[in-house]
Amino acid sequence: MKFEFLNPTRIVFGAGSLSRLGEFASRYGKRALVVTGGGSIKRNGTFDRAIKSLKDAGVSVYECAGVEPNPRITSVRRGAETARQNGCDMVIAVGGGSVMDASKVMAAAALYDGDPWNMILHGQEKVHVPTEALPITTVPTLAATGSETNCGAVISNEETQEKSFMMTECLYPKVALLDPELTMSVPKDQTAYGVCDLITHVTEGYFNGTGNTPIQDRFAEGVILTAMEYGPKAIADGRDLDARTQVQWAASVALIGWVQSGAGSMGSPVHMIEHTVSAYHDITHATGLSIINPSWMRFAAKTNTSKFVQFAERIFGLPAKGPEDMECALSGIDRFEEFLKSIGCLTRFSELGIDGKLIGTYAKETLRIMHDDKGMLQARTPMSEADIVEVLKAAL
């Protein structure tokens, strides 16, 4: 275990905390670029409440609306331009993961003279790594990505059909204002995919770590168990504030770094493969994860059996004949897939009408965007093009 960890984001958690947005924002400036996505926050009153809190605190608002579910670099450019033209001294994201991701990149882009796409890893020779960004405040309206408390962002380029990420310290939000009340109007299907999303963030680290990280394992299992207990409650009754509270906290904790720190993650293969697929098909990120993750798990269990046995034992209480009991490992994965189906998540590409014609292309593209010096996709068991094809075929 050798690692560095830093997460300087101030978390303000609790039902009703939206009303404190202005109080926190006013610590960072007077002119806010407020970034939003679709219209749901305008219909349900969240947007108006956010704006009122800001204005009451003397903060002027300049809006960048309409960020897409897979946020596009064109939106980032537009938001950064709005920030510059209006002399904004901070960026506030009110929305889901895509709004927060786009906001972070806008905050850095507003202080960078080049094209923001230079900051996104996409196979180019030299990535521009920013060291400064406008202060960012996140207000998630969906419990899913954990983007609210980390320094990463995923951006798509619609011209080149690329989808990739950036991650650097200056993108840490100053404040993450987590108000589970805002998630009460999220529909059942989005709630379910949020649960899938947060669990996948945890399983990526859990199964791609170095091993021998007992505290991190227990933390990961704690988040998964909690999400599996309270997720179905939040789906069954969206007004169940306790369930919404636990799911929101699970989603944030899943990516805040507490679970991953020191776990020595060697990659996020499910995310990397999903990014390529959803660059070709406009499916939501979590749907792709729900389909790819169980299939990837069956692939990874072949070489990392004991960790999947631990997962089966501790998450589902399955009995194991020993640490290398492959039958137990596979039963755990089956149970996990059954859980995803039980909350309404899709687990096969065919359910989306996606056939296997482009599977070779997805595999090649994934490796073009990220590969190690042997040309493999980084993971605990590095993946070749054939391995990625195998995982995707099994998910058809």
Add this chain to the structure above:
Amino acid sequence: MKFEFLNPTRIVFGAGSLSRLGEFASRYGKRALVVTGGGSIKRNGTFDRAIKSLKDAGVSVYECAGVEPNPRITSVRRGAETARQNGCDMVIAVGGGSVMDASKVMAAAALYDGDPWNMILHGQEKVHVPTEALPITTVPTLAATGSETNCGAVISNEETQEKSFMMTECLYPKVALLDPELTMSVPKDQTAYGVCDLITHVTEGYFNGTGNTPIQDRFAEGVILTAMEYGPKAIADGRDLDARTQVQWAASVALIGWVQSGAGSMGSPVHMIEHTVSAYHDITHATGLSIINPSWMRFAAKTNTSKFVQFAERIFGLPAKGPEDMECALSGIDRFEEFLKSIGCLTRFSELGIDGKLIGTYAKETLRIMHDDKGMLQARTPMSEADIVEVLKAAL
């Protein structure tokens, strides 16, 4: 669950990280006050390696040596004076919890014109809460207090026989350099009390929280289970780097805030009572905790039975007849006390030659230093003077 959480400390973890001290320190200045305790770090080479790393990075060193096991306000005054006289622009703590606690207060005191004792809560009308401190780097040489990654400090006043604390954001270390190799020469008894100390930090939050905090509970249990698995290994073989690594990480995680955030802790009664006892007797903090904690648990289980049943089930795998099974709850506490004894910790005051003559005084003093508006000691079940006496008597 309503809370704010912030922990901006950069954690640098891993065997060998001491050699990077100069690299990190040089980000914050050129002249370091280096604070140390007894002579062990000078005998085992840790001090020389720390100084070499600093000098190689161009950082001048001014030492404040001899901080006591229960750090005294007189040492704080002395260190702050040394920092001021030499124009130090940072403070580096190399030692155990007492060295780190004293260093944090010195860092604030160096920028404060008043007497540093004004900053320590001790029943005075007005506490001085500092908003700035010199940048602090912590290098723990003992896995125990978790002081390395938090913003609290406990200080004794030998003139008034008071021992109390301060806790404020400006005391967060900029960097916590956690090198488990440094703990390999810690003797068996100190290692055992370190394990007791870290577990007590977790149980205080676990048993004094609001309840209905499933993720925090799992996290707490994960830290306790890990400490109970690897602690005995580190005690059996001090050179077992893997065991030292897990115990060091458990000690830091226990107080970094990840376990407590949102758990709604209503107090730390075991710590508050212990502080009073060890202000009267020069016993180490963890010995006091080891004696008071099981006794306090039996008191608290009377009103918070279900949480103690969960503890018995999840930590010791004991069967429960139901969530209010007091027999199961008490068996769990017995098993916990047996664990403490098995690693060599004392669990009775009589083993230290402390009789019950001053018990009434300890109870009164504890309440004088901290009480709620009804005159009770803050805890999930607030404690009267008679309650504190009951707990202390049962621990004789």
